[in-house]
Structure formats: structure tokens, C-alpha cells
Amino acid sequence: MRETLRTRLGWLHGWFGYGAGLVLTCIFATGSVAVFNMEITRWMQPELRLTAPVQPGAPALDAAAHLVAAGQARGVSAFIALPSARSPTLDVLHYNGHEFVGARLDPATGAVIPARITAGGGLFYNFHHTLFLGPQVGTIIVNIAGMILLVAIISGVVIHLHALVPDIILLRLSTARLRAWLDAHLLMGVLFLPFMVMMAYTGVLVKADMIVPVTPRPAARSVQVPAPPPAPMPEMARVQLAPLLAQARASLAGQEPGFILFAPQRVSIFAGDASSAFLTRDHADFSLPEGRPLPVDTTATPIARTMQLMHGLHYARFAPPGLRWLYFLSGLCGTAVMASGLVLFVMKRRRHAGHRWAYRLADGLNVTVIAGLPAAMLAFLAGNRLVPASLTGREDWETGIFFTVWALCASHALFNTLRGQAHHAWRAQLGLVGLLGTSLPVIDLLCCPAAFHALPGLHMAVDGLGSGAAIMALYARHRLGRRGA
Structure with missing residues (x-):
């Protein structure tokens, strides 16, 4: 019975693992590089030579607000990204369908830096999450591959459990090629098993609504009302963002502001993603154009806090440089596990099938x-x-x-x-x-x-x-x- 179970799990691990492994190798490779997506974008814009972030001054914030208003007049919805340790410029960004692109401003003066437009590290980040197949289809495929990875990990552990320790200790890399590839696959798979499980589990969980969407309960009465046209936002060009930013910093309970979004009647200042391991969307709202604080409920339920932690662990935006490098190296080794599994699949079956x-x-x-x-x-x-x-x-x-x-x-x-x-x-x-x-x-x-x-x-x-x-x-x-x- 035990051998029958191992045989069936071996078939599951091999065929399902190979089919998903082709996708997962690409996901892990681009995801490992995407850990440094903002640094890669800075490298790809060599005109940006700022070395350290500074707090944006009032002229820079006003210039950014004018750019947002000008974009809104052209039908482009943009937001302001505040300087950070990883990206020291003040950015006015919009989504072009794949990446966030836009103008880079000097946070001290508000002058636009003539940097080249580039896809940047966002290409690797978006490919990792959507395979460039769109936010719907691509994300679903990536989620399915992540679930298959969890199945492949469990079946692989059961298959090799009886001889796992001897295979790892012997590590016969100089023997027959098949044995060497298998031992290397097992060694890396065991050493980086916790990382791969964490990334697969959190990756599936944070996008679980794409696989199992939550169906809202229908309302008691449904009245068809024509949607109003989008309201113009001339107020955003007149609002003074500097004092609002100071108020938001005080109300966000130690979280550093990260980006500013505009709506027809309000402006929202959100906490930066690097504030903590919990990837929150805490924000402070102010009315337009007078800048009066609006009430915001930031109380999170235990489930919401758990999901914020799952997001934070997967995206690793809170990570300092040392931990970011550890994510990167672990991701490369996870990629090697997938790649060696692909090679093993073909090598083992060619011996019998030619x-x-x-x-x-x-x-x-x-x-x-x-x-x-x-x-x-x-x-x-x-x-x-x-x-x-x-x-x-x-x-x-x-x-x-x-x-x-x-x-x-x-x-x-x-x-x-x-x-x-x-x-x-x-x-x-x-x-x-x-x-x-x-x-x-x-x-x-x-x-x-x-x-x-x-x-x-x-x-x-x-x-x-x-x-x-x-x-x-x-x-x-x-x-x-x-x-x-």
C-alpha cells in the first residue's frame, strides 16, 4: 500500500509539477529580481542621480499637484508617490496598462528631472504577478500554479521522506548525471522548503478572491440610476499639500506617508508600504479645497490584520537591504529547484521512452x-x-x-x-x-x-x-x- 501511494504521488509530483514548473520557474525568476524592482528602475533611469531622500518642500508638492490636475484634464488619473529610501524622487505616476510611469520631480525644488521613460523593474514585477496576460487571466493562472506548487511540495516530501537524510548527506554530485541532478534538487528543495511554502501560500492567499470571488448579497431593491459624469478637480491644483502632509504624518501613528491620491471631493494621504511588515492601507483624508480633516476608520479586524501580514510577507516592501538580499537569494534557489525538476522530468522519462x-x-x-x-x-x-x-x-x-x-x-x-x-x-x-x-x-x-x-x-x-x-x-x-x- 505504501509503495502504491508513493507511485501515485510520484506520478502526481512529476506530471503536475512539470506542467506548473514551466510557469513557476518564470514566476520565481522574475519575482526574485522584482524584489529590487525600484532599484532596477533607478538603474534604468541614469538621469536620476539623487543619493538620499529629502522631505518634499511646499513648492515641490504644489508642482506635483499641478501635474496631477493637468493629467486629470487630459483624462489621465495620476497620483503622487512621496520620496523614500529606495526611490528618492517625488513622482507623479499613472498606470499605462502594465507599469506605473510618469514624471520624476526633485523633492527640494519641484523641477521635473528629464529622465527617460522606462518600463523599469515594473516589467519583472508585473510578469511575476500576471505573466503579462492581464490582471484577470494572468493572476488566475499564477494562482493555479501556486496551488499546484503546494501540492507538488507535499507529494515530493512524501515520496522522498524514507531516504531524505541519506540523499542529502551523501550529495553525490560527481556520480551519474541523473543521481547528481536528483540530489541537488532534493538539497535545495529541503533547505528552501519553508521559503517556497511561505511564498506559494501567501501568493495564493493575497489573490484568493480571483479564484473564489466573493459574491455580494443582492440588495433588496435595485434602482437603475445613470452614473454621473466624473467631476472636474480644479481644487487639487489650489490645495496646499505641505500642511496636510504634516497632519497626516501625525495621524498615521508612526507610519510614514507614502503616496497621495485625489478624488473629486477629497485628498487621501496613505501610509507607505515600507512602514511595517503589515501592508496596511491606512490613510488620512482631507476635504477639497479647504483641506478640512475627514473622519476615517482605521480599526482593522483580526482577519484584516492577518491578511495585511500575508501581503507584507509576500511583497517584502518593509524589508531592509539585508533581508531583501535574503529574499532574492532564496528566490533564486527556489528557481533552481523548479529548473532542476524540469530537467529531471525529461531525463528520467527518456530512459524508458527514448x-x-x-x-x-x-x-x-x-x-x-x-x-x-x-x-x-x-x-x-x-x-x-x-x-x-x-x-x-x-x-x-x-x-x-x-x-x-x-x-x-x-x-x-x-x-x-x-x-x-x-x-x-x-x-x-x-x-x-x-x-x-x-x-x-x-x-x-x-x-x-x-x-x-x-x-x-x-x-x-x-x-x-x-x-x-x-x-x-x-x-x-x-x-x-x-x-x-
Whole structure:
């Protein structure tokens, strides 16, 4: 009975894990990088050379309010993002369907900084949450993949529980390739099991309403009333935000204000996401145009507080730099668990089924996800430096570079693997990752030397991660050639 259970769980772990693993590898890879989404955006806007945040002055807040009003007159709904340690500029942002883009202002003077428009780290963040398939369909697919990950983790623990300790202690990385891949998969899976469970569980929970929407109880009477046209908001251009910001800071109980939203009759100042591990939406409201405080109920139920903690743990916006790096490294190791599982799935079944077209297709998908995705991510970063800074719609060009390179990698991988040349596909695309990663610091230094010297830590971190990806890819390519896989 026990062996039958393990056999059935092995089938579940393998087939369900592979199908979801293709998506989960992309989710974990982009999610790991998205931990530094704001830092990547700063790197991709080298014209921004502010090193430390300062409290925005009254002229800067007034200038931002005028930009919001001007956008509202054009039908663009924007908000003000206040300076923070991770983003020291005063921003007027709007949502373009995928990313938040807009003007960056100097918080001391209110002058608009002529920074290039970019998709920034928001591309990785949005891909992690929606796969760029839209907030409805994409989020549902990601949630389903997260639930399958929890099932795969439970089944994997049950399958390997009887020999888990010996497999981890022996760690036979120099023996047969199948055994080495399995031991590495088990080691990383066990070491980072709590992190993967936490991210999968919180990720599913914070978007659970997309899978199981709450149906509101119908009202007793339903009266059809035509919706009023949106009210104009000329008051926002006249309101003095500086005193309101001081009042909001006092009423938010130690939480630092993060962003300012405008409505037809009021302005709301929300607490910043980095205020605590509880990702609240506490806010202070003021009437327009006189700026009179409005009553706000910020009392949260235990369930609401629990959900705020789940949001905070998953998004990690409260995390200091050290904890953020730990999230990043844990996410990369979680990505390695998914990627090694994809390789193991094909290796184990090819031993029994031979080189059937289905496994050749699986090989091509593995190359696309494991090697093609990093190549596209590095091409996206390099494209930010190569696309002209003044080009109209350049954020769409950057996004197009990412998906075009990834599509070309997918076509190349499938073309070679379906012809039985998976070895060539792996070597070529790992070489491409090596080329793009090693060239990234050179392109950065040649195109933006002033920004490199103004923020050396930021540029060395981003360029260093690109070089690190290149070193690992070139080492894997060398090992692949030597072992003749």
C-alpha cells in the first residue's frame, strides 16, 4: 500500500509539477529580481542621480499637484508617490496598462528631472504577478500554479521522506548525471522548503478572491440610476499639500506617508508600504479645497490584520537591504529547484521512452525557460541603454525587446530539440546568456559614465548580477560540453 501511494504521488509530483514548473520557474525568476524592482528602475533611469531622500518642500508638492490636475484634464488619473529610501524622487505616476510611469520631480525644488521613460523593474514585477496576460487571466493562472506548487511540495516530501537524510548527506554530485541532478534538487528543495511554502501560500492567499470571488448579497431593491459624469478637480491644483502632509504624518501613528491620491471631493494621504511588515492601507483624508480633516476608520479586524501580514510577507516592501538580499537569494534557489525538476522530468522519462517527439518538445521548453528567459531579461537591461532616451514610447520598445528575444530563443530551442539537437540549443543559449551578461557592465559604463560614478553601488550591483549570471551560464556550458550531455 505504501509503495502504491508513493507511485501515485510520484506520478502526481512529476506530471503536475512539470506542467506548473514551466510557469513557476518564470514566476520565481522574475519575482526574485522584482524584489529590487525600484532599484532596477533607478538603474534604468541614469538621469536620476539623487543619493538620499529629502522631505518634499511646499513648492515641490504644489508642482506635483499641478501635474496631477493637468493629467486629470487630459483624462489621465495620476497620483503622487512621496520620496523614500529606495526611490528618492517625488513622482507623479499613472498606470499605462502594465507599469506605473510618469514624471520624476526633485523633492527640494519641484523641477521635473528629464529622465527617460522606462518600463523599469515594473516589467519583472508585473510578469511575476500576471505573466503579462492581464490582471484577470494572468493572476488566475499564477494562482493555479501556486496551488499546484503546494501540492507538488507535499507529494515530493512524501515520496522522498524514507531516504531524505541519506540523499542529502551523501550529495553525490560527481556520480551519474541523473543521481547528481536528483540530489541537488532534493538539497535545495529541503533547505528552501519553508521559503517556497511561505511564498506559494501567501501568493495564493493575497489573490484568493480571483479564484473564489466573493459574491455580494443582492440588495433588496435595485434602482437603475445613470452614473454621473466624473467631476472636474480644479481644487487639487489650489490645495496646499505641505500642511496636510504634516497632519497626516501625525495621524498615521508612526507610519510614514507614502503616496497621495485625489478624488473629486477629497485628498487621501496613505501610509507607505515600507512602514511595517503589515501592508496596511491606512490613510488620512482631507476635504477639497479647504483641506478640512475627514473622519476615517482605521480599526482593522483580526482577519484584516492577518491578511495585511500575508501581503507584507509576500511583497517584502518593509524589508531592509539585508533581508531583501535574503529574499532574492532564496528566490533564486527556489528557481533552481523548479529548473532542476524540469530537467529531471525529461531525463528520467527518456530512459524508458527514448527520444520521442513529446520529450524533444519538453527539452525545447526547458531550454526556453531555463536559458531563454535569463537571456531575455539581460537583453531587456541592455536595451535600456541602447534605445534612444528621447524615443517616444520607449517603454514599449524595451518591453518588445524582452519578449522578442525570448520568442527568438523559444523558436531556436524548439527548432533544434525537435530535430534531436538539444545539446546545440543548450550550448548556444547558455553562450548567449554569457555574452549578454559580460557585456552589460561595458554597455553601462560606456553609455552612462556619469551615472556610474554618481551611484557606483547601484550600478555595480546590477552589473555584477548580470556578470554573475554570465559566469554561471558559461560554466554550465563548459560542463555540458565536457560531459557530452
